Amino acid sequence: MAKANPATSKGDAYFTRLTAICSMIIPLLMAGIFLILVIQSWPSIKKFGFSFLFSEAWNPVTQQFGGASSIYGTLVSTLIAMVIAVPLSIAIALFLVELARPEVSKVVSTMIELLAAIPSIIYGMWGMFVFAPFMAKYVQPLLKDTLGFLPLFQGPPMGLGMLTAGIILAFMVLPFICAITRDVFQLVPNVVKESAHGMGATTWEVTYKVTIPYGLVGIIGALFLGLGRALGETMAVTFVIGNSHQIAASLFAPGNSIASTLANEFTEATEPMYISALIELGLVLFIITYLVQVVAQFLLRRMYKSWSVGL
Amino acid sequence: MKPRPPTGRRIVDLLVRVWAVISALAGIGVLIWILSGVISRGIGALNLSFFTQLPAPPGMGGGGVANAILGTLAMTCGATLISVPIGLLSGIYLAEFGQESKVADQSRFSANVLMGMPSIIVGLFAYALVVLPLGHFSGYAGVVALAILMIPVVTRTTEDMLRLVPNTLRESALALGAPRWKVTLAVVFRAAKAGLITGILLAVARVSGETAPLLFTALDSPYWFTSLSGPTPNLTVTIFNYAMSPYDDWVQLAWGASLVITVGVLAFTLLARFILRTRH
Numbered sequence: 001m002a003k004a005n006p007a008t009s010k011g012d013a014y015f016t017r018l019t020a021i022c023s024m025i026i027p028l029l030m031a032g033i034f035l036i037l038v039i040q041s042w043p044s045i046k047k048f049g050f051s052f053l054f055s056e057a058w059n060p061v062t063q064q065f066g067g068a069s070s071i072y073g074t075l076v077s078t079l080i081a082m083v084i085a086v087p088l089s090i091a092i093a094l095f096l097v098e099l100a101r102p103e104v105s106k107v108v109s110t111m112i113e114l115l116a117a118i119p120s121i122i123y124g125m126w127g128m129f130v131f132a133p134f135m136a137k138y139v140q141p142l143l144k145d146t147l148g149f150l151p152l153f154q155g156p157p158m159g160l161g162m163l164t165a166g167i168i169l170a171f172m173v174l175p176f177i178c179a180i181t182r183d184v185f186q187l188v189p190n191v192v193k194e195s196a197h198g199m200g201a202t203t204w205e206v207t208y209k210v211t212i213p214y215g216l217v218g219i220i221g222a223l224f225l226g227l228g229r230a231l232g233e234t235m236a237v238t239f240v241i242g243n244s245h246q247i248a249a250s251l252f253a254p255g256n257s258i259a260s261t262l263a264n265e266f267t268e269a270t271e272p273m274y275i276s277a278l279i280e281l282g283l284v285l286f287i288i289t290y291l292v293q294v295v296a297q298f299l300l301r302r303m304y305k306s307w308s309v310g311l
Numbered sequence: 312m313k314p315r316p317p318t319g320r321r322i323v324d325l326l327v328r329v330w331a332v333i334s335a336l337a338g339i340g341v342l343i344w345i346l347s348g349v350i351s352r353g354i355g356a357l358n359l360s361f362f363t364q365l366p367a368p369p370g371m372g373g374g375g376v377a378n379a380i381l382g383t384l385a386m387t388c389g390a391t392l393i394s395v396p397i398g399l400l401s402g403i404y405l406a407e408f409g410q411e412s413k414v415a416d417q418s419r420f421s422a423n424v425l426m427g428m429p430s431i432i433v434g435l436f437a438y439a440l441v442v443l444p445l446g447h448f449s450g451y452a453g454v455v456a457l458a459i460l461m462i463p464v465v466t467r468t469t470e471d472m473l474r475l476v477p478n479t480l481r482e483s484a485l486a487l488g489a490p491r492w493k494v495t496l497a498v499v500f501r502a503a504k505a506g507l508i509t510g511i512l513l514a515v516a517r518v519s520g521e522t523a524p525l526l527f528t529a530l531d532s533p534y535w536f537t538s539l540s541g542p543t544p545n546l547t548v549t550i551f552n553y554a555m556s557p558y559d560d561w562v563q564l565a566w567g568a569s570l571v572i573t574v575g576v577l578a579f580t581l582l583a584r585f586i587l588r589t590r591h
Contacts, residue, residue: 009490011490011492012490012491012492015491015492015495016404016408016491018400019400019401019403019404019407019408020404020408020409020414022396022397022400022401022404023400023401023402023404023405023409023414023415023418023466024401024414024418025397025401025462026401026418026421026422026425026462026463026466027417027418027421029421029425029459029462030421030424030425032436032440033428033432033433033436036435036436036439036440037432037435037436037439039439040435040439087330087334088334088337088338089334091327091330091331091333091334091335092331092334092335092338094327094331095331095332095334095335096335099328099331099332100335108335108338108339110584111338111339111342112335112338112339112342114342114577114580115338115341115342117516117517117576117577117580118342118345118520118573118576118577119520119521119522119547119572119573119576120520120521120522120523121520121522121547121550121551121569121572122345122349122520122569122572122573123345124551124554125349125550125554125565125566125569126344126345126348126349128554129348129352129554129562130344130345130348171341174338175338178338202320202321202323202324203324203327203328204323204324204327204328205320205324207327225427228427229427231429232428232429232430232431232432233429234429234430234431234522234523235522235523235547235551238551239554259429259431259523262431262435263431263523263526263551266435266438266526266527267526267527267530279435279439282431282432282435285429285431285432286428286429286432289427289428289429289432290424290428292427293423293424293427293428294424296427297420297423297424
């Protein structure tokens with residue numbers, strides 16, 4: 001290399017270092033969040049041990065805390081959300097890529113993306129004042145009449161509860177799953193799809209037997225991304241889940257989730273052990289969402305890497 | 312091989328097509344349902360006093376959320392001021408210098424994970440980091456929480472946008488003798504301007520509607536916004552508190568605030584998309 005201007009190369013060295021330091025902030029933040037959660041929840045971890053995860057006791061007066069009902073509510077509401085959101089979002093992606101004309105696809109695509117932009121608290125307001133009464137009046141009585149023999153759909157139709165929370169969560173994660181599934185469908189090379197069409201396959205057969213297997217890793221990655229969103233969603237769930245520390249068999253019954261417990265009780269908690277137990281709940285949520293995110297990133301990265309190399 | 316009769320397969324295909332159309336309509340329907348609900352209930356609360364006055368005690372009627380609007384603006388601006396420089400610089404590192412190195416990979420991975428972290432966890436972190444040492448709730452803690460949420464978004468969009476800039480542009484500027492930092496800031500940044508602004512707008516849109524990270528950092532306050540050093544009024548926590556209250560006029564104020572937040576966030580989001588579309 002020719003002689004570099006010493007002044008500029010020095011400036012470059014400083015600049016590179018400055019940007020490198022800034023980019024290290026993010027992993028440090030992640031580590032910092034984990035560390036601080038562990039430190040703050042240590043009194044609770046030491047006192048309750050592993051039984052914290054399985055105990056349903058939640059009594060600020062006697063200082064007995066167990067996170068089972070919150071953890072159960074988080075998992076159940078997320079499960080409901082995924083059961084509803086997955087078939088919907090894959091079907092919407094199919095509509096956007098294979099069925100709709102480009103102009104229609106563009107408009108519908110934007111509208112679905114706007115669903116992701118609406119703040120969580122707005123879903124909460126709408127859920128509590130508009131959607132929950134609708135559930136109580138139409139959906140829950142219908143479910144009770146048709147599937148009421150299952151313990152899942154028994155009890156008074158109050159509107160607020162686990163089922164309503166799960167359905168609203170489904171609307172919230174739908175755009176995230178849909179966006180990536182749409183990209184996956186679009187990235188499958190046309191040659192591959194056209195060959196299948198040429199063999200006489202219908203649109204669904206092409207999707208089911210060619211497109212989905214081809215992009216399976218990416219679609220599963222999208223599902224995990226949506227899963228991570230649903231697990232930690234706070235405000236919408238807090239408004240509609242009913243906030244009860246009991247585990248009920250019925251989905252009509254009120255429950256709670258880790259995030260909703262934190263949102264409801266954290267500012268009221270004054271005793272150190274109460275706060276520590278709440279932060280331990282936060283730690284549990286952190287670990288669950290971290291693992292889900294790691295799986296999602298791993299799968300999505302593998303997909304993009306294999307596609308950019310393989311094609 | 313025996314050809315299979317097409318009828319059954321056609322019916323399945325038709326059913327799937329119908330299901331796809333129904334799903335798309337359901338998605339659009341939910342969006343319209345939410346927006347129309349917020350508009351029809353919120354529009355009645357909007358009047359001059361809504362934007363100029365403090366909240367009135369329950370039962371008095373009237374009143375506004377001017378303090379909360381100011382507080383939300385101040386905290387969003389604060390978070391933007393902190394996170395945009397950090398996000399831009401770390402995006403530069405990922406796109407221009409780090410690229411496939413291990414450090415860059417680690418940072419990219421953490422940014423993706425942090426973007427998916429529940430915002431209430433970030434709120435807990437800011438609580439432990441700022442509220443506990445200071446001994447009281449403060450707007451600064453809220454700013455820290457919002458900034459943490461914005462940094463990974465700005466970083467990742469900056470990286471993506473800088474990578475779209477063709478290498479020939481960098482090479483020609485370097486060939487003229489410009490140092491690397493100047494090439495990045497003066498040439499590459501200018502080429503990627505629309506994309507960078509889009510990323511920042513999207514990050515602002517995302518945090519200005521956030522509630523969970525403010526619940527136990529900024530808290531809320533019924534008084535005028537004076538500084539960030541104490542509990543700071545903000546729109547989203549105000550909505551939460553008022554919506555849960557038993558007073559009709561407070562619930563009405565909450566709907567008005569919901570409309571303001573929704574319009575603001577959607578306007579930012581659409582503006583960001585519009586800027587990007589006109590450029591590319």
